[in-house]
Amino acid sequence: MANKKDKPTNTISRIKQIRKKQISSEALVDGIFKGDKTILAKAITLLESTKAEHFEKANAVVEKCLSKPNSSIRIGITGVPGVGKSTFIEVLGKTLTALDKKVAVLAVDPSSSLSKGSILGDKTRMEMLAKDPKAFIRPSPSRESLGGVAQKTRESIILCEAAGYDVILVETVGVGQSEIMVHSMVDFFLLLKLSGAGDELQGIKRGIMEMADAIAINKADGKNLERAELAKVEFSRALHLYPPKENGWVPKVMSCSAIENTGIVEIWDMIQECISQNRDNGYFEGNRKKQSKNWFLQTVDEHLKQYFHKQKFFKTIQDEMLKAIAENKISPFYAAKTLLERVTKELK
Amino acid sequence: MANKKDKPTNTISRIKQIRKKQISSEALVDGIFKGDKTILAKAITLLESTKAEHFEKANAVVEKCLSKPNSSIRIGITGVPGVGKSTFIEVLGKTLTALDKKVAVLAVDPSSSLSKGSILGDKTRMEMLAKDPKAFIRPSPSRESLGGVAQKTRESIILCEAAGYDVILVETVGVGQSEIMVHSMVDFFLLLKLSGAGDELQGIKRGIMEMADAIAINKADGKNLERAELAKVEFSRALHLYPPKENGWVPKVMSCSAIENTGIVEIWDMIQECISQNRDNGYFEGNRKKQSKNWFLQTVDEHLKQYFHKQKFFKTIQDEMLKAIAENKISPFYAAKTLLERVTKELK
Numbered sequence: 023m024a025n026k027k028d029k030p031t032n033t034i035s036r037i038k039q040i041r042k043k044q045i046s047s048e049a050l051v052d053g054i055f056k057g058d059k060t061i062l063a064k065a066i067t068l069l070e071s072t073k074a075e076h077f078e079k080a081n082a083v084v085e086k087c088l089s090k091p092n093s094s095i096r097i098g099i100t101g102v103p104g105v106g107k108s109t110f111i112e113v114l115g116k117t118l119t120a121l122d123k124k125v126a127v128l129a130v131d132p133s134s135s136l137s138k139g140s141i142l143g144d145k146t147r148m149e150m151l152a153k154d155p156k157a158f159i160r161p162s163p164s165r166e167s168l169g170g171v172a173q174k175t176r177e178s179i180i181l182c183e184a185a186g187y188d189v190i191l192v193e194t195v196g197v198g199q200s201e202i203m204v205h206s207m208v209d210f211f212l213l214l215k216l217s218g219a220g221d222e223l224q225g226i227k228r229g230i231m232e233m234a235d236a237i238a239i240n241k242a243d244g245k246n247l248e249r250a251e252l253a254k255v256e257f258s259r260a261l262h263l264y265p266p267k268e269n270g271w272v273p274k275v276m277s278c279s280a281i282e283n284t285g286i287v288e289i290w291d292m293i294q295e296c297i298s299q300n301r302d303n304g305y306f307e308g309n310r311k312k313q314s315k316n317w318f319l320q321t322v323d324e325h326l327k328q329y330f331h332k333q334k335f336f337k338t339i340q341d342e343m344l345k346a347i348a349e350n351k352i353s354p355f356y357a358a359k360t361l362l363e364r365v366t367k368e369l370k
Numbered sequence: 371m372a373n374k375k376d377k378p379t380n381t382i383s384r385i386k387q388i389r390k391k392q393i394s395s396e397a398l399v400d401g402i403f404k405g406d407k408t409i410l411a412k413a414i415t416l417l418e419s420t421k422a423e424h425f426e427k428a429n430a431v432v433e434k435c436l437s438k439p440n441s442s443i444r445i446g447i448t449g450v451p452g453v454g455k456s457t458f459i460e461v462l463g464k465t466l467t468a469l470d471k472k473v474a475v476l477a478v479d480p481s482s483s484l485s486k487g488s489i490l491g492d493k494t495r496m497e498m499l500a501k502d503p504k505a506f507i508r509p510s511p512s513r514e515s516l517g518g519v520a521q522k523t524r525e526s527i528i529l530c531e532a533a534g535y536d537v538i539l540v541e542t543v544g545v546g547q548s549e550i551m552v553h554s555m556v557d558f559f560l561l562l563k564l565s566g567a568g569d570e571l572q573g574i575k576r577g578i579m580e581m582a583d584a585i586a587i588n589k590a591d592g593k594n595l596e597r598a599e600l601a602k603v604e605f606s607r608a609l610h611l612y613p614p615k616e617n618g619w620v621p622k623v624m625s626c627s628a629i630e631n632t633g634i635v636e637i638w639d640m641i642q643e644c645i646s647q648n649r650d651n652g653y654f655e656g657n658r659k660k661q662s663k664n665w666f667l668q669t670v671d672e673h674l675k676q677y678f679h680k681q682k683f684f685k686t687i688q689d690e691m692l693k694a695i696a697e698n699k700i701s702p703f704y705a706a707k708t709l710l711e712r713v714t715k716e717l718k
Binding site for chain 2 (some may be wrong): 081084085088089173176177180260263311314315317318321322323324325326327329330340343344347348350351352353354355356357358359361362366369
């Protein structure tokens with residue numbers, strides 16, 4: 023009994039010690055490579071820090087982690103609130119750890135900075151998985167912009183992969199731009215849906231259906247079974263309206279019940295089939311390269327904009343131009359040219 | 371007989387004279403305000419010129435034209451090749467001139483610089499309308515980028531409005547980004563469709579259905595009539611999948627036959643209904659202001675990018691970064707930061 027009591031106390035004090043201590047980037051990388059969850063969490067916290075002195079260190083860690091080869095699979099999972107995402111992820115996660123896979127769960131939730139983590143903020147939502155030694159769960163970073171959240175999540179994926187996680191599940195809420203962000207950092211994009219009463223297609227956000235590699239109709243159990251089968255037909259038909267995917271993959275529609283644990287293994291098999299097909303035809307590697315390139319180019323554009331917007335008089339001149347445009351005094355194109363000319367004059 | 375022969379010769383020599391002569395911006399504005407088609411065409415040519423000395427003059431003309439009040443309606447018309455756009459526009463145009471409206475037809479065709487005008491390039495396609503004194507037809511500007519084409523078209527709209535044209539029809543091809551451009555410069559967006567054999571929804575480009583204020587199923591004549599009615603039902607159902615429009619307008623699906631001139635007046639009535647509703651609830655004015663503002667902000671961003679990309683070493687450093695990213699040596703975010711730091715150092 024005494025032993026059992028001692029152990030958690032020791033662990034807690036060890037965690038507290040690690041949290042307090044300033045660890046070098048080398049020690050962080052070492053801990054991550056060894057698969058130490060506490061160190062991994064600490065490194066991610068460092069990534070998420072807004073302090074300038076943490077920035078260089080975090081980048082050193084990311085670069086070391088980037089260079090470590092791995093064969094992970096990144097899966098994005100989205101769906102509107104109420105679709106049963108947490109239960110689905112927990113059951114899928116447990117299925118994977120039972121197959122001896124290490125699973126990391128990350129989240130992209132732009133609302134988390136306001137609500138202090140509406141998804142994954144509460145680990146008790148995935149209690150079983152959180153206790154699993156083969157699983158690592160991390161809530162959404164609380165930063166002001168979606169771009170910031172996405173950047174940190176993308177870098178966290180790199181760290182988790184270096185820590186030996188085989189499958190990275192990135193959860194997001196089905197309410198807007200966050201899907202596009204998540205889609206641009208994963209190898210497979212899964213959309214969770216419910217078989218509703220009546221119009222099955224209600225509430226589809228523009229573009230999200232097209233991004234999905236598969237749609238899983240959750241809560242296909244009990245009285246819902248028949249409706250779920252109907253929804254499958256409806257969604258399959260809807261998916262056919264979109265042009266074929268670049269990689270030749272035909273999006274699948276499946277049904278499952280996370281609560282009854284039915285259909286989950288089948289979904290995992292289907293994901294593996296897609297990944298294996300993409301690896302064989304070179305799409306997998308090419309897509310990852312393209313994603314990295316796009317993140318770079320987008321970030322450059324974002325930085326350029328910020329750089330200019332911070333210049334002296336930028337806002338004053340911009341407001342002046344906007345006023346003239348609203349009063350039909352100047353064409354938007356000439357106004358843009360004037361703004362740039364006046365701001366770059368300041369730069370010289 | 372002699373008189374009849376003399377007249378066109380006189381007109382032609384007058385046009386030739388005007389073409390050759392360098393006209394001041396005041397004279398151009400004067401001609402436009404008087405509704406002189408030759409002067410209007412000349413001013414648009416000036417707008418489209420890439421010569422630096424034409425730029426200031428063109429802008430002076432645009433600014434004068436912007437300040438002239440008008441109550442024009444701008445209608446975007448799109449549809450894939452073969453849908454019968456030219457015939458539709460010609461018949462709609464003739465319907466409008468018969469109602470004593472002055473009609474201008476412009477085009478946004480990004481392919482025109484290659485194909486030398488695949489749409490509207492050949493005025494004989496709309497022979498009847500081209501001869502109509504109340505109509506003005508202008509092919510797509512031949513510039514290298516879609517952005518350039520769109521900018522010139524948008525400024526041409528301003529000139530046509532100042533010349534007294536009541537309805538501006540902007541034609542585009544249903545093959546990509548050009549729809550988004552046209553949508554962002556018009557008050558009403560009409561999508562032309564055909565009732566195909568079989569799957570009516572095939573070939574819908576992502577996002578275009580959502581942008582439409584109405585879908586007109588053309589060639590609803592003869593043996594096609596029944597299929598067109600079926601297509602109407604299918605499209606109405608598809609439109610219901612999208613979230614309601616900001617302005618409360620419920621997109622309509624109508625059928626017509628440009629060749630038999632059926633359904634065209636009904637479409638015009640429906641457009642007027644939408645415009646009138648939008649004018650009443652303030653959406654019309656608000657949307658135009660928003661469009662101008664967006665054109666300005668987009669153009670600013672575009673100019674900023676160009677400004678940076680022209681800086682010394684930009685391309686060299688960017689290529690260096692892209693290589694490091696492809697080799698997993700650097701995170702895309704850190705690479706972006708490095709690029710900006712090195713380039714702005716050059717600026718100082």
